[in-house]
Structure formats: structure tokens, C-alpha cells
Amino acid sequence: MQSNAVMENSTSSFIPRLPLEEGDPAVDGRMFRRCLGQYGTGIAIITTEANGRRAAVTVNSFASVSLEPPLVLWSIAHTSRSRELFSSSGCFAVNILSSKQMDVSRHFSSKLEDKFADAVWASGDFGSPLLDGCLAHFECETYSLVDGGDHTIIIGLVKRASRFEGEPLLFSQGQYSIADSHPAASPTPEASGTKPDTTAEGTIVSQIFEAHHLLSTKFEEHRSAEGLHLSIARIIACMYDRPGLKIDQLAVATHLGQRDTEDAISELLERGLLFASGGGYSLTEAGRHLRVAIQKRWIAFQQAQIAGIPEADLRATIRTLSKLIDQNTIAE
Numbered sequence: 266m267q268s269n270a271v272m273e274n275s276t277s278s279f280i281p282r283l284p285l286e287e288g289d290p291a292v293d294g295r296m297f298r299r300c301l302g303q304y305g306t307g308i309a310i311i312t313t314e315a316n317g318r319r320a321a322v323t324v325n326s327f328a329s330v331s332l333e334p335p336l337v338l339w340s341i342a343h344t345s346r347s348r349e350l351f352s353s354s355g356c357f358a359v360n361i362l363s364s365k366q367m368d369v370s371r372h373f374s375s376k377l378e379d380k381f382a383d384a385v386w387a388s389g390d391f392g393s394p395l396l397d398g399c400l401a402h403f404e405c406e407t408y409s410l411v412d413g414g415d416h417t418i419i420i421g422l423v424k425r426a427s428r429f430e431g432e433p434l435l436f437s438q439g440q441y442s443i444a445d446s447h448p449a450a451s452p453t454p455e456a457s458g459t460k461p462d463t464t465a466e467g468t469i470v471s472q473i474f475e476a477h478h479l480l481s482t483k484f485e486e487h488r489s490a491e492g493l494h495l496s497i498a499r500i501i502a503c504m505y506d507r508p509g510l511k512i513d514q515l516a517v518a519t520h521l522g523q524r525d526t527e528d529a530i531s532e533l534l535e536r537g538l539l540f541a542s543g544g545g546y547s548l549t550e551a552g553r554h555l556r557v558a559i560q561k562r563w564i565a566f567q568q569a570q571i572a573g574i575p576e577a578d579l580r581a582t583i584r585t586l587s588k589l590i591d592q593n594t595i596a597e
């Protein structure tokens with residue numbers, strides 16, 4: 266049978282790979298969160314209102330549950346100040362963020378007293394605030410609350426769903442990202458019945474995306490060799506140039522989520538690579554050495570990648586890329 270053949274093939278070519286890290290989540294919570302971060306998600310702001318009180322939180326725990334009846338779920342930490350209102354209000358709205366709303370995600374994950382004061386929103390017909398500029402809204406009636414360890418799982422019966430134009434904001438491996446079609450999944454000219462496009466106009470942009478993706482993945486091995494992962498490497502690079510930054514400033518400067526920034530700071534402090542001073546943080550001597558080591562690896566990596574490519578080709582590539590950057594850079 267075909268399915269067995271596929272299974273046999275994949276089993277016979279299976280080569281066990283060493284994990285970057287592994288362990289017991291009960292012992293190492295940060296490792297657990299990094300492993301969970303390998304599962305990319307979207308970002309939603311969940312809102313509610315009851316008796317003149319409003320609450321809103323940024324979440325990436327949103328998921329669909331059932332089509333008939335239409336159910337969705339998300340989970341709220343017991344430590345959230347908004348948990349009580351979400352547990353008692355009887356309704357909530359899920360506002361799915363677009364790629365243009367990274368600042369909205371940050372705003373609603375903050376500890377601001379009134380998160381609605383600076384937001385653009387309107388009351389929905391089912392009692393919960395709806396935020397402007399989102400990709401989708403799900404207006405829900407609270408269906409059930411389920412105990413989920415240090416979180417409460419909130420299930421909603423969707424009373425109305427709506428969808429708007431735009432691209433999703435994603436969260437993956439501890440950082441905000443945007444969606445891009447997988448090069449192998451893009452519709453090919455062959456599939457649409459036209460001749461394959463081998464001209465420069467037809468291939469250059471997808472080649473840029475693919476080269477960027479492959480090189481980033483490959484450089485990951487060099488970071489691991491220095492005992493670093495992406496969020497730690499970003500914090501170190503940022504602190505090297507701007508010592509004394511506070512956690513909130515670091516989260517903004519590195520485009521990492523608040524929790525991942527906090528995790529990275531704790532890990533760097535434990536490893537003696539960072540020290541706290543005057544409410545902010547700076548790299549220790551060992552931290553600065555590590556930054557220099559990574560920089561050296563980056564330079565050697567680039568040199569190895571371009572070795573053997575004729576000088577004239579490299580110059581032409583740089584001219585083309587500079588032009589693309591210039592014509593797409595939005596003036597401040």
C-alpha cells in the first residue's frame with residue numbers, strides 16, 4: 266500500500282538528531298517555554314466588558330475547538346489582573362492582530378492601568394469591545410471555564426465572526442514575525458499552465474527570500490556552538506551597543522516578547538554575562554567577549570559563503586539589493 270511505502274521509506278532514512286536542548290519542564294521552565302516557542306502562533310487581543318469595567322490581554326494561546334457548535338478557546342494566567350472580570354463577565358471578543366499591529370500587541374500585554382484610553386475601539390453587539398485594524402473578530406458568549414494548572418482555559422461560543430483584509434502578525438521562537446509563502450508551496454508557473462519563468466524579473470525576489478532563510482538557518486549552528494539561542498544573541502548584540510537598557514526598552518529594541526526578554530535576561534544573569542545597574546542591565550566582561558566571538562563567527566561565515574563568487578557579480582548583487590532597499594524604505 267502506498268501509505269506503508271511512504272512510512273517504510275521515511276523510517277529507513279530516519280537519522281536521529283541531537284536536540285538543541287531537552288529536559289523536564291518541571292525543573293527547567295525556560296527550556297519548556299523555548300520548546301513551546303517552536304510552535305508558531307498568531308496573536309490576539311481578548312477583550313471584555315461588564316458593569317462599566319473593561320479588560321484586555323494579549324494572548325497567543327487562542328485556538329479553534331469545534332465547528333458545531335462554533336467554539337474557540339484561550340487561556341489566562343492566574344496572575345493576570347483581568348482574570349476575575351473574564352471569569353465573570355459572560356462574554357469576550359477575540360481580536361486577531363494584523364502584521365501592522367505589533368505595537369498594539371505590546372500595548373495590551375503591558376501593565377497599564379487603562380489599556381483602552383489610547384486604543385481605537387467600539388462596542389460590539391455582543392457586549393465586548395472590538396479593536397480597530399484587526400484581521401478578524403470573534404464575538405463570543407462564555408461557554409465554560411476549565412481549570413488548567415496556573416491558567417484558566419476559557420471556552421467561548423462564537424456568536425459572530427468577521428474577517429478583514431490584511432496579513433497576520435505571528436509569534437514564533439520568542440519573536441514577532443510575519444507570514445511568507447514557503448518557496449516550495451508557492452504556485453509554480455508550470456502548475457498554472459504557463460512556461461517556467463527563468464528571467465531575472467521572475468526569480469530574483471523569491472531567490473532573495475530563499476537565500477535569507479537558508480543562511481539564517483545555517484548561522485543558527487554557529488550561535489549554538491557559542492551556547493546561544495536567538496533571543497539571547499539578540500539581547501547581547503543590543504546591550505553591546507546600548508549598555509544600561511531596561512527590560513521594557515530591550516523588548517522593544519530586540520522585537521522580542523516581554524516574557525522572552527525576561528527569560529533571556531534571567532539566563533544571562535545566571536550565566537554571569539550580564540549585571541544589573543541603575544534599573545537597567547549591561548554586559549559583563551564575559552558577555553562582551555561572547556558578543557565579539559559571535560561577531561567574528563558572523564564575519565567568517567559571510568566570507569566562507571561568498572568565497573569563489575567573482576567580485577563583479579558581488580558588486581552587481583550589492584547594487585541590486587541597495588536599489589531594492591532604497592526604493593522600499595519609507596521616509597520617516
Ligand SMILES: Cc1cc2nc3c(=O)[nH]c(=O)nc-3n(C[C@H](O)[C@H](O)[C@H](O)COP(=O)(O)O)c2cc1C
Pocket residue numbers: 308321322323324325326327340341342344345346347348370373374375376436522523524
Ligand atoms: C506574545 C504574547 C503572548 C501572550 N499570551 C498570553 C496568554 O496566552 N495568556 C495569558 O494569560 N497571558 C499571555 N500573555 C501575557 C499577557 O498579555 C499579559 O500578562 C497581560 O496582558 C497582563 O495584563 P493584566 O495583568 O492587565 O491582565 C502574552 C503576552 C505576549 C507578549
